[in-house]
Amino acid sequence: MSHAPLRQNLDPRDLLDxxxxxxxxxxxxxxxxxxxxGDKVLPDVAxxxxxxxxxxxxxxxxxxxxxxxxxxxxxxxAGTSATAYGLACLELEAGDSGARSFVSxxxxxxxxxxxxxxxxxxxxxxxxxxxxxxAIGCFGxxxxxxxxxxxxxxxxxxxxxxxxxxxxxxxxxxTNGSIADVAVVWARTDPDGPDxxxxxxxxxxxxxxxxxxxxxxxxxxxxxxxxxxxxxDGVRLPASAALPGVTGMRGPLSCLNEARFGILFGACGAAxxxxxxxxxxxxxxxxxxxxxxxxxxxxxxxxxMAIAVNRATLLALHLGRKKDAGTLATPHVSxxxxxxVRMALEVAREARSLxxxxxxxxxxxxxxxMTNLESVYTYEGTNEIHxxxxxxxxxxxxAFG
Amino acid sequence: MNVVVCVKxxxxxxxxxxxxxxxxxxxxxxxxxxxxxxxYGVEMALQLAGDSGEVTLVSMAPNGEVSGLRTALAMxxxxxxxxxxxxxxxxxxxxxxxxxxxxxERAGSYDLILAATESSDGYTGTVPEQIAEVxxxxxxxxAKAVTIDGTTVKVDRQTEAGYDExxxxxxxxxxxxxxxxxxxxxSFKGIMAAKSKPVDQVTVADLGLDAANVGWAGAxxxxxxxxxxxxxxxxxxxxxxxxxxxxxVGFLSDLKII
Numbered sequence: 001m002s003h004a005p006l007r008q009n010l011d012p013r014d015l016l017d018x019x020x021x022x023x024x025x026x027x028x029x030x031x032x033x034x035x036x037x038g039d040k041v042l043p044d045v046a047x048x049x050x051x052x053x054x055x056x057x058x059x060x061x062x063x064x065x066x067x068x069x070x071x072x073x074x075x076x077x078a079g080t081s082a083t084a085y086g087l088a089c090l091e092l093e094a095g096d097s098g099a100r101s102f103v104s105x106x107x108x109x110x111x112x113x114x115x116x117x118x119x120x121x122x123x124x125x126x127x128x129x130x131x132x133x134x135a136i137g138c139f140g141x142x143x144x145x146x147x148x149x150x151x152x153x154x155x156x157x158x159x160x161x162x163x164x165x166x167x168x169x170x171x172x173x174x175t176n177g178s179i180a181d182v183a184v185v186w187a188r189t190d191p192d193g194p195d196x197x198x199x200x201x202x203x204x205x206x207x208x209x210x211x212x213x214x215x216x217x218x219x220x221x222x223x224x225x226x227x228x229x230x231x232x233d234g235v236r237l238p239a240s241a242a243l244p245g246v247t248g249m250r251g252p253l254s255c256l257n258e259a260r261f262g263i264l265f266g267a268c269g270a271a272x273x274x275x276x277x278x279x280x281x282x283x284x285x286x287x288x289x290x291x292x293x294x295x296x297x298x299x300x301x302x303x304x305m306a307i308a309v310n311r312a313t314l315l316a317l318h319l320g321r322k323k324d325a326g327t328l329a330t331p332h333v334s335x336x337x338x339x340x341v342r343m344a345l346e347v348a349r350e351a352r353s354l355x356x357x358x359x360x361x362x363x364x365x366x367x368x369x370m371t372n373l374e375s376v377y378t379y380e381g382t383n384e385i386h387x388x389x390x391x392x393x394x395x396x397x398x399a400f401g
Numbered sequence: 402m403n404v405v406v407c408v409k410x411x412x413x414x415x416x417x418x419x420x421x422x423x424x425x426x427x428x429x430x431x432x433x434x435x436x437x438x439x440x441y442g443v444e445m446a447l448q449l450a451g452d453s454g455e456v457t458l459v460s461m462a463p464n465g466e467v468s469g470l471r472t473a474l475a476m477x478x479x480x481x482x483x484x485x486x487x488x489x490x491x492x493x494x495x496x497x498x499x500x501x502x503x504x505x506e507r508a509g510s511y512d513l514i515l516a517a518t519e520s521s522d523g524y525t526g527t528v529p530e531q532i533a534e535v536x537x538x539x540x541x542x543x544a545k546a547v548t549i550d551g552t553t554v555k556v557d558r559q560t561e562a563g564y565d566e567x568x569x570x571x572x573x574x575x576x577x578x579x580x581x582x583x584x585x586x587x588s589f590k591g592i593m594a595a596k597s598k599p600v601d602q603v604t605v606a607d608l609g610l611d612a613a614n615v616g617w618a619g620a621x622x623x624x625x626x627x628x629x630x631x632x633x634x635x636x637x638x639x640x641x642x643x644x645x646x647x648x649x650v651g652f653l654s655d656l657k658i659i
Binding site: 024025027028029032035036064065066067070078079080084088 | 468471472475586587588589590591592593595596
């Protein structure tokens with residue numbers, strides 16, 4: 001046991017000295033993304049949010065950096081650790097949940113199923129261009145009437161007389177849908193066909209006749225992100241369009257686990273940005289003749305925020321190490337997604353209130369993060385669904401139905 | 402063409418640095434990072450070397466520190482020579498130049514050597530020219546643009562009034578200013594690849610130098626005292642009475658700015 005005197009000072013932005021838990025390589029990667037976000041995202045993101053756009057050019061910027069599909073091996077991907085991918089998500093979401101959502105969808109939801117379940121032709125056709133940001137992908141699982149219960153999907157895939165697949169149906173709340181070049185669409189096959197009604201994944205070029213992706217407008221959250229509906233009206237695809245490597249709900253659910261892993265890191269980034277904005281503000285804002293950080297009530301709030309952000313980041317790092325060690329279980333991801341996003345939303349709301357009236361303007365990042373996190377709270381498994389996954393894991397009794 | 406870049410690994414400017422009271426020099430025993438001013442030279446070198454050439458880093462740092470080198474390797478440099486030796490503690494600028502010159506010779510054949518105009522921790526600003534002198538090469542300072550034309554290098558050299566166009570034969574040493582080019586981000590593939598790029602770590606003896614002639618022992622200078630810089634004076638506030646611009650003009654005129 002060490003009896004060395006304890007250090008008295010700490011970094012207010014890294015309360016638990018989590019920096020020391022990172023390897024040099026992870027630190028370099030994290031610092032690179034942080035710099036990228038500072039240069040390319042933060043100067044403009046309030047304006048993107050205000051106008052409700054996400055510039056397509058950002059895809060190539062992300063591609064040059066190497067963040068798209070960064071944790072996949074080969075096909076132009078960097079092949080980093082899962083923890084490194086998580087740290088990149090954290091730094092991106094410290095910029096904006098929209099930027100992180102773009103990267104999550106591209107890497108974990110569109111590239112991952114092609115990489116894990118696609119044919120060699122799928123991989124060669126799409127992955128290098130997607131890694132470079134030259135092609136954008138989206139992921140079609142959720143439907144207007146099928147959210148938390150994705151297996152109730154109505155989108156169908158039938159084989160016609162010539163052996164082609166024909167897809168019909170609609171997908172909803174699809175990030176990147178309207179700017180995508182390729183969609184990975186999940187559809188239920190014919191109960192009388194060779195797949196006996198199982199869900200299959202399809203690689204759908206978005207210029208295929210019958211495919212359209214109208215933008216969903218009037219969002220008040222994730223405004224710096226494109227959200228769309230996918231309409232599949234007799235979309236005819238060759239037999240080779242189906243992902244050969246997976247049949248059933250295991251396919252889409254494994255993609256969700258990848259994306260949720262990024263989110264449980266990302267939420268820490270959004271929360272950190274809110275905490276830091278609140279800390280800076282409270283040190284500068286003078287009331288009753290002194291900075292509001294001098295008041296015990298403010299200090300209490302800042303400390304609670306700092307502890308929450310650091311504890312969540314520590315959890316994320318722990319889960320990252322487990323994923324890299326191959327010991328991560330699905331309920332672990334639920335713990336992280338459920339608790340870290342809940343934490344981030346609470347910190348964002350606390351920071352919003354600490355900034356007073358200034359907290360409601362886009363001059364500060366806080367309300368942008370706060371409204372974004374409402375989406376993050378819901379997508380990729382609602383708080384309720386993750387609770388039920390954990391309830392099942394703890395009791396052995398599924399309570400979904 | 403092959404380009405050698407002299408890079409320094411310095412304490413992170415974001416962390417408050419400290420002076421060692423005994424040696425009166427900056428403590429460099431913690432984590433070191435690539436001096437940002439060197440990232441411009443690395444970028445320039447990568448652009449000049451292109452696909453056919455190779456960029457080699459040369460650096461001197463305590464404790465075998467390679468973090469900063471890994472950043473430059475992740476940007477695209479091919480390899481590095483790192484001189485790390487306790488005997489180098491206390492080395493002055495000229496000794497540093499002699500050591501780096503030896504390391505450059507060890508790095509292999511080169512057409513051009515690039516360096517920043519000065520480091521962001523020591524600010525001596527003399528090492529690049531001293532290296533050129535030791536190696537018997539021409540040196541051009543304060544480059545704001547560098548182009549290669551066959552066997553010569555053309556440099557736009559920043560001056561107070563504008564810039565000079567300077568041409569000199571290769572091989573040569575050029576010191577580049579911040580802003581000569583926009584440094585790229587280390588790509589993730591580059592970061593992954595940097596792990597396996599060779600860093601040739603050598604001692605003073607490996608370079609054929611005598612430890613008695615480097616470090617404190619070989620320094621031609623001694624730091625006698627370190628004093629606190631004078632606190633900045635409060636500025637003068639001029640209330641505008643309609644004629645304040647005259648005061649401002651007078652102030653600038655006294656400074657010979659206008």
